[in-house]
Amino acid sequence: MSVTILVGGQWGDEGKGKVIDLLADRVDMVVRSQGGNNAGHTVVAQGVEHRFHLIPSGILNPDTLCVIGHGVVVDPNAFLQELERHQQAGIDTRNLMLSDRAHMVMPYHPVLDKLGEEMRGDDRLGTTWRGIGPAYEDKVRRIGFRIGDLQKPAFLEKKLRFVLRLKNETLTKMYGHATFDERAILDEYLGYAERIDPYIRDIYPVIQDALQHDRRILLEGAQGVLLDIDLGTYPYVTSSAPTAGGACTGSGIPPSRVGRTVGVFKAYTTRVGYGPFPTELTGELGDRIREVGHEYGTTTGRARRVGWFDAAVGRYAVSTNGIDSIVLTKVDVLDALPTLRLCTGYVSKGELWDHPMANISHLKHCDPVYEELPGWQTPTRDCRRFEDLPAACRAYIERVGELCGAAVDVVSVGPDREHTLVRRLPLAA
Ligand code: IMP
Numbered sequence: 326m327s328v329t330i331l332v333g334g335q336w337g338d339e340g341k342g343k344v345i346d347l348l349a350d351r352v353d354m355v356v357r358s359q360g361g362n363n364a365g366h367t368v369v370a371q372g373v374e375h376r377f378h379l380i381p382s383g384i385l386n387p388d389t390l391c392v393i394g395h396g397v398v399v400d401p402n403a404f405l406q407e408l409e410r411h412q413q414a415g416i417d418t419r420n421l422m423l424s425d426r427a428h429m430v431m432p433y434h435p436v437l438d439k440l441g442e443e444m445r446g447d448d449r450l451g452t453t454w455r456g457i458g459p460a461y462e463d464k465v466r467r468i469g470f471r472i473g474d475l476q477k478p479a480f481l482e483k484k485l486r487f488v489l490r491l492k493n494e495t496l497t498k499m500y501g502h503a504t505f506d507e508r509a510i511l512d513e514y515l516g517y518a519e520r521i522d523p524y525i526r527d528i529y530p531v532i533q534d535a536l537q538h539d540r541r542i543l544l545e546g547a548q549g550v551l552l553d554i555d556l557g558t559y560p561y562v563t564s565s566a567p568t569a570g571g572a573c574t575g576s577g578i579p580p581s582r583v584g585r586t587v588g589v590f591k592a593y594t595t596r597v598g599y600g601p602f603p604t605e606l607t608g609e610l611g612d613r614i615r616e617v618g619h620e621y622g623t624t625t626g627r628a629r630r631v632g633w634f635d636a637a638v639g640r641y642a643v644s645t646n647g648i649d650s651i652v653l654t655k656v657d658v659l660d661a662l663p664t665l666r667l668c669t670g671y672v673s674k675g676e677l678w679d680h681p682m683a684n685i686s687h688l689k690h691c692d693p694v695y696e697e698l699p700g701w702q703t704p705t706r707d708c709r710r711f712e713d714l715p716a717a718c719r720a721y722i723e724r725v726g727e728l729c730g731a732a733v734d735v736v737s738v739g740p741d742r743e744h745t746l747v748r749r750l751p752l753a754a
Pocket of ligand 1: 336337338363364365450451452454455456457458547548552563564597598
């Protein structure tokens, strides 16, 4: 039971990178299992900032095996650029491998992503325009290209001829857009093939071997539970499954081998893109939290929407993922506030809800039910143990855990490694 799953408990950007960094040195293997280069996190190691989109941040540790699993969609160009950036920073990338079953983002996917968003008008989702949704669409439609196809040029060419006919027809007839040229795509992708080839692997035997030898494995999630294609605030979601279930299917690791599921939550809530957000703060207070918390996206630079901690969302994430350990990040961002609010549920059409309802319009217009707690109005950055935190801060943290239904094992009060207060290491035994 040496497998740990790490998921984002809200709408992404919970600070998962920092937790992965904390745990990566203590595991033998880190596996990324869904999403693509729509994700992004920054890790500061030895004073140097490293940005990650596709490659697991475990790569910073030369002894950790880093796997990009088959549930991920890989933009080969973005992958190679990220790889080169890390190599130039002196990072050893020999321990990196890419599943031959992972699907690829093709050049027409980002174009279709943007055109699709424009066509939705006011109902747009606010995607990252990285082509992630269209790539997953094609995977499910069974016209996707997999990383392993790069090793089969004749097959790639034959399939592209058929698929590109469909794509070009959509581009011209639906959107009046220019077509893509088959030869140009082939040349581009076969060029990538040569450079990606050393990283392509059938990851099944690698993972099975690690399981058999009881190696410690960390499954690194991207995005968050409320962005899950099934459990999230559909259609304002991403196109993959950022849940514990998705981590298993996206890596080929059976649920029975999972020893711990860790949920990372921010001490308040943020979301980028559109969609319902019951506890959103649209006024001055929201702006203040955004500025103090530097709430601007790593991938797109967009300003994040900000709101109170939503424990109805938290409880939903804990119970649908089996989260048994919470990491609460960015607690210091709340340091100056005189009073804090925790949302415990919603009232919609006269009915009390303890979890986000499927009806998106009801969720958008519901009234959150709040509990008010006193703020601590003391800086927490210098605290190094949980016991050092002000009493009101500890009370807030314990209440978050109580309402969500899992223990808060780690608290983060700043961006650096020393700002992480560990009560219990959130890792499977
Ligand atoms: P897509 O994943 O680019 O299709 O975007 C769908 C939705 O998920 C949009 O609201 C994005 O802003 C959101 N999203 C995708 N990746 C992330 C992430 O890493 N953090 C936060 N939101 C994300």
